[in-house]
Amino acid sequence: MQGLKRRYPRYALDKPIVAHRAYEEMTIPIRGRWRQFGEGGAGADMSEQLRSGEVIRLDLSPTLRVYAAVRYCRAFYHGFEFVLLKDRQKAEIARMCHELAQTAPAAKAQTIPGKMN
Numbered sequence: 001m002q003g004l005k006r007r008y009p010r011y012a013l014d015k016p017i018v019a020h021r022a023y024e025e026m027t028i029p030i031r032g033r034w035r036q037f038g039e040g041g042a043g044a045d046m047s048e049q050l051r052s053g054e055v056i057r058l059d060l061s062p063t064l065r066v067y068a069a070v071r072y073c074r075a076f077y078h079g080f081e082f083v084l085l086k087d088r089q090k091a092e093i094a095r096m097c098h099e100l101a102q103t104a105p106a107a108k109a110q111t112i113p114g115k116m117n
Contacts, residue, residue, distance in 0.1 A: 010038035011100035017044055019068075020057040027057070032078075039090075039097050041068065041081040050078055064092050 013034040020027040032046035042058075050056065050070045058068050058080070066089055068080035082093065 006038070006040070008039040008041075008097075009101075010036040010041075010043070011097065013037045013042075013100065018059045019044075019046065019050075020059070021050070021054070022057070030056075035077070037097070037100060039082075039093055041071070041079065043077065043079050045076050046078050047076070049073060049076060055083065056080075060093070060096070064089065066093075 013036060015034045017032045017034050019030045019032060021030060022028075030046055030048050030050075032044045034042060034044050036043035050073060052070050052073055054070045055067055056070070057065055059065050066082050067084045069083050070078055071081050072079040082089075085093070
């Protein structure tokens, strides 16, 4: 079976990230490192394994927090798809990607059978 092409380019990135998993009335921070970033989602190595389908909050910057669904997991590497984005969040992510396109190389082409993001 042929892999599906991504809707948005991803850019190589090596930067710390903090994700938050909600438990009842508290959130648990999970540390990680971005490896790829794009308008539709991102790839990151996380310090804990997350479940496919789980929705977490990602702190992209001090003023930008978004929700992302875990689309796949390979050991501690996770693929995230941004979900429930507001227009302001989409515009800020697009701006970040534009800046990355000027400075960072495009991530190596990666097709994932049955996945698009």
